[in-house]
Amino acid sequence: MAAHIYQTPKNAMQSGKARTSTWVLEFDPAEPKRPDPLTGWAGSGDTRQQLRLTFPSLDAAKAYAEREAIAYHVTMPAPKALKLQAYADNFR
Template identity: 40%
Template sequence: MLARIYQPARNAMQSGTGKSKVWVLEYAPESARSLDPLMGWTGSDDMNSQVKLSFDTQEEAVTFAKSKGLAYRVDIPKTRKHVLRAGGYGENFATGRRETWTH
C-alpha cells in the first residue's frame, strides 16, 4: 500500500496562507472506482481512499508512515514567486498620476 505525503495548495478563492502549512498523508487507491448503472454514482470497495491524516510537519508524517510499515512518497511543494509591482496597489489612487484612470 502506497501513501502520498504532500502539502496541499491553497484554495484559489483565498488570498492568505491559512490552512496551507499542514502536511497530509493519504493512501493511493488500490482498486478502480466503479459506476453504478442505475443512479450513476461512483463507488469503491477501497476504504483507505477515504482516509486523510493531517500532520504539522513533514517529519511527523514520514515517522507515522514508517511506524505503520507503509511505503510512502513525499511530494515537495513548489515555492510561489511573489508578484511585486514597483508602486504597489496604492499607486492606482495616487493624485500625481500622469495617465488617466481607466478601468
C-alpha cells in the first residue's frame, strides 16, 4: 500500500491562487482495473482508490502517512516563474 502526496494545482479556469495551498494524499492502485461484464465500465475491488485526503500542509500529510505506516512519495510543485514585461515590449 503506497500513497502519493501532492499540492493541489491551480484550476485552469481561474486566474487567482485560491485553494492551491492544500496538500492531497491519494492511494496508488493496488490492483488493475477490469471491465464489468454487464455494463463495460472499468472498476476494481480496491476501495482505497476512492479515498482522497486533504491536509493544510505537507508536514501534516507526511505525519499522517508515517503515523498510519503508509509508504508515500511526494511530488513537489514546479517553481512558478513570473514573466514580467511591459506593454511597450509588444511593439519592439
